Amino acid sequence: MHAGSQSSPNIMPEVCEMAGTLRCFDRALGQRLVARVREIVASEAASYRAKATVETLLTPSLTVDEGLAQMLLPALNTVFGQEHVARVGASAGSEDFSYIAQEVPAFFCWVGAGAPGNPPLHNPNLVLDERAMEYGLKVMTELPFVWAEQNNA
Structure with missing residues (x-):
């Protein structure tokens, strides 16, 4: 949220901007929640005789x-070793790849590039282990061969 400036905190700002994310796995529920946010924002603005707009970017959930x-999965086991491969359930991450996954069957995986004690993703102090790129390239090289073998291509 941003409104006004710290150099003059006693001046009523003309504009206040708020930003955030709202994530869910059910598209219909997401649309209902966005509609409710719009209602609440409009009601609050009206209570102060102000105007408000809500802008949204509706990125679908990644399936x-x-x-x-x-x-x-065998390609991941080949590259990483089965003991280093874990299936993860649904994730609330916002991912552009979700648009592709809506159109064609899709597969998505993470290649760990962090380290114990290292800050998580989206942290300004995160330092990625660039050696992980080697594994990412190996997986991307292996996947087409596994797919071709499974599809007699």
Whole structure:
């Protein structure tokens, strides 16, 4: 949230901007929640005789095709070793790849590039272990061969 300036905190600002994220796995629920946010914002603004607008970017949830995931899992096991591969459930992350996954069967994986004690993603103090890029490239190289083998291509 940003309104006014610290150099003059006693002046009523003309504009206040708020930003945030709202994430869920059900598109219909997401649309209902956005509609409710719009109602609340409009009501609060009206109570102060102000105007408000709500701008949204509705990025769909990322869904992984289960059949494709099962087919490509051997490639991950080959590159990382089965003991280093874990299936993760749904994630509330906001990912542009979700637009592709709505159109075609998709597979998505994370290649760990962090370290114990290292800050998490989106932290300004995060230092990625660039050696992880080697594994990412190996996976991306291996996946087409596994897919071709499974599809007799």
